[in-house]
Amino acid sequence: MDKNTKIYIAGHNGMVGSAVWRALSRLGYDNLIGKSSKELDLRNQDEVARFFKHERPEVVIDAAAKVGGILANSEHPYLFLMENLQIQNNLIDSAHHHEVKKFIFLGSSCIYPKMAPQPLKEEYLLTGSLEPTNEWYAIAKIAGVKACEAIRRQFNKDFVSLMPTNLYGPHDNFDLRTSHVLPAMLRKFHDAKANNEPVELWGSGTPMREFLHVDDMAQAVVHALEHVLPEHLYNVGTGKDVTIKTLAHTIQNIVGHQGAIHWDRSKPDGTPRKLMDVSKLSDQGWQAKIDLDAGIKMTYDWFLENQKSIKMNVL
Numbered sequence: 001m002d003k004n005t006k007i008y009i010a011g012h013n014g015m016v017g018s019a020v021w022r023a024l025s026r027l028g029y030d031n032l033i034g035k036s037s038k039e040l041d042l043r044n045q046d047e048v049a050r051f052f053k054h055e056r057p058e059v060v061i062d063a064a065a066k067v068g069g070i071l072a073n074s075e076h077p078y079l080f081l082m083e084n085l086q087i088q089n090n091l092i093d094s095a096h097h098h099e100v101k102k103f104i105f106l107g108s109s110c111i112y113p114k115m116a117p118q119p120l121k122e123e124y125l126l127t128g129s130l131e132p133t134n135e136w137y138a139i140a141k142i143a144g145v146k147a148c149e150a151i152r153r154q155f156n157k158d159f160v161s162l163m164p165t166n167l168y169g170p171h172d173n174f175d176l177r178t179s180h181v182l183p184a185m186l187r188k189f190h191d192a193k194a195n196n197e198p199v200e201l202w203g204s205g206t207p208m209r210e211f212l213h214v215d216d217m218a219q220a221v222v223h224a225l226e227h228v229l230p231e232h233l234y235n236v237g238t239g240k241d242v243t244i245k246t247l248a249h250t251i252q253n254i255v256g257h258q259g260a261i262h263w264d265r266s267k268p269d270g271t272p273r274k275l276m277d278v279s280k281l282s283d284q285g286w287q288a289k290i291d292l293d294a295g296i297k298m299t300y301d302w303f304l305e306n307q308k309s310i311k312m313n314v315l
């Protein structure tokens with residue numbers, strides 16, 4: 001890939017988009033473009049089409065989405081379904097009509113059935129029912145994967161989908177109403193330490209989850225950019241998981257919280273286990289490098305340095 005290729009990173013202010021921007025800038029890509037949601041509302045089909053006609057990006061990385069945890073998803077089903085469909089449909093269709101040569105669509109591991117065998121292989125897509133708490137978001141993401149697959153199949157274009165596991169890192173969302181489990185725990189332990197209080201966590205602590213640092217995710221995007229991948233869908237993760245309880249104790253140690261942890265079993269656990277099979281992308285030469293302890297320490301350092309400007313996503 002020529003370093004002067006015009007690359008549009010949709011959602012470049014977000015956790016993933018900003019990590020991709022940093023990674024590409026470091027590698028010398030010098031023709032990156034990005035627009036905030038205030039400058040370009042990706043839900044608006046006409047605005048998006050005008051932007052593509054004017055800017056003519058050669059590559060699109062779609063890291064724009066309405067993203068949230070279990071609580072936000074279950075309270076706002078229509079918003080998570082419709083806004084994600086609108087954003088991705090407008091980007092994919094405009095990219096198709098304006099001769100974008102490569103499109104990288106980012107989805108999520110929640111596209112796989114709740115009870116699929118573990119670790120999750122790409123071929124398990126659409127083989128069973130989804131986890132109900134985030135099925136709205138998942139259905140939108142599945143539609144995005146299928147749209148890219150259809151364009152690839154019908155028009156032989158290099159549209160590829162990457163399905164990251166749970167991500168964390170700098171620029172994460174630490175708002176307790178809308179955040180994912182890892183940043184929510186970091187924030188809870190940090191606040192509880194400051195107030196000398198116990199920490200209350202959702203569920204039983206027994207579900208198992210996999211976590212990938214967003215800088216590793218950005219490297220997977222770089223890999224997909226710089227190689228023509230032979231298939232339409234790839235999982236991105238570490239291939240290793242931990243219980244939520246282990247995660248809580250790891251974060252508690254890193255933050256230095258000394259109090260008790262109470263598990264609220266009246267709250268949902270979500271899917272019992274979610275581990276990606278990452279062998280397909282690893283066969284193509286990509287692997288995660290940042291281990292969980294080091295990644296959480298880096299994220300907590302970032303959180304401490306950026307407390308005044310941390311993201312509070314209000315829906």
Ligand SMILES: NC(=O)c1ccc[n+]([C@@H]2O[C@H](COP(=O)([O-])OP(=O)(O)OC[C@H]3O[C@@H](n4cnc5c(N)ncnc54)[C@H](OP(=O)(O)O)[C@@H]3O)[C@@H](O)[C@H]2O)c1
Nearest residue numbers: 011013014015016036037041042063064065108164166167
């Ligand atoms: N976070 C995770 O754990 C995780 C895990 C798996 C997959 N992913 C996927 O990775 C992608 C990025 O996630 P993220 O965590 O980086 O999310 P994020 O930090 O919330 O960033 C999302 C970005 O999307 C942009 N956006 C949202 N609505 C928009 C609109 N109507 N018009 C224009 N831009 C809009 C926002 O732009 P502004 O900031 O300008 O408003 C924001 O920068 C998503 O597809 C998500 O599914 C994330």
